[in-house]
Amino acid sequence: MAKATKKQALGRGLSALLKDPENDIQSATDRNADKVVGNIVELDIDAIEVNPFQPRSNFNDEALHELASSIRELGVIQPITVRKLDFNKFQLVSGERRYRASRLVGLETIPAYIRIANDQESLEMALVENIQRQDLDPIEIALSYQRLIDDIQLTQEKMSERVGKKRSTITNYLRLLKLDPIVQTGIRDGFLSMGHGRALVNIDKKADQIALYEKIVGENLSVRNTEQAVKAYREGKKGSGKSNKQTSKKPDFVDDTIDKFTEHLSVKVGITASPKGSGKITIPFHSQEEFKRIQKLILGQ
Known part of the structure; x- marks a missing residue:
């Protein structure tokens, strides 16, 4: 218990250091930077803003209130991660659920790891940490991978190394973005699994994707049944041409x-x-x- 109290007191001391204008740390080479960067600091919760690069867009209210109840009883066990923006001003890199739940219970401070990063580094950290540690739905994961490709210019091979996933796994997620937005919403809302989505992506015509999506939901089709339905659709499409040469199976x-x-x-x-x-x-x-x-x-x- 004494050890925990000492650590908490140290965090408060570092917090006071950050509030001193004469110690406004902007880079890892600044004086006292080694005392703050990478350490756990008790930050004023009002000094932290949410991360616009956060890939998660859906926060389950019930789960958030359950986390808030846990924080009310036990405190924030796992610190959030922030990056320093300006004097006594920070931005979330990861831990938005903990941040939101802490606000719900009225906490004035929250333990945080402090990083110094530019916008691109912050985006990469936010995306990679969320892919690895948060319960994102398949579409949110796919969008995170796509942003790493578009905004960070990572190849799929480099991304595979960075997030610790097989390249084929990343490819499977990215292919979900070819689905019609209605079908993507069905996956995000839990009406379809990723397996259903992987089968449906083999149908190029969006209207036909939606028709089969409605059939899956209406008849509660399994992934295997969906794969068979997609195969039957594709075979029927091949047989609808005018030329035997064009449609030969x-x-x-x-x-x-x-x-x-x-x-x-x-x-x-x-x-x-x-x-x-x-x-x-x-x-x-x-x-x-x-x-x-x-x-x-x-x-x-």
Whole structure:
């Protein structure tokens, strides 16, 4: 108990240091920066603003009040992480649920790790920490991955290393963003699982995606049943053309595998095959980097 009291007192001391205008720390090289950056400090909750880069957009009210009750009884066990913006002004990097719950119970201060980061670093930290530690829905995770690609310019391989996920896992999440917004909302609201979404993404026409989505919800279809429905849809679509040559069905070993090629390589693989089984595989690439990525996946070098 004495150890905990000493640590809390130290946090209050660092808080006083941050409020001293003569110790306005703006970089890791400033005087006394080593005493603050990376340490737990009791910060005034009113000195902290929410992070505009926060990927989570839905906060369950019931879960938030349960967390607030826990904080009222036990305090904030896990500190939030903030970055310093200005004199005695901070911005959340991670821990918005704890921050919101602490406000609900009327806390005036909250324990926080302090980081010094620019906007890009803050965005990356917020996205990576949330992907790794928060219970985001599949669409929120997909949007976080997409922002790491668009705003941080991370390749899927680099992102795989940064977040500790397989590249194929990241690809599966990103493909969900091809779904119609109505279907995406269904996943976010829990009407569909990620498995349902992965099956539906193989339907290009958005109106048909929505029609099957309504069927899934209305008939409570399993993921397996959904996959079968998508396969039947695609086979029916192939049989609706005018030319026998255009609509000739590929051998089952090809038809069952083409999506796996596309998913594994993250490019739209083309496969043509005769009824006798001969054919060719076409793998497009749009840059030297993409060529090398595909080469590594295929050849392992």
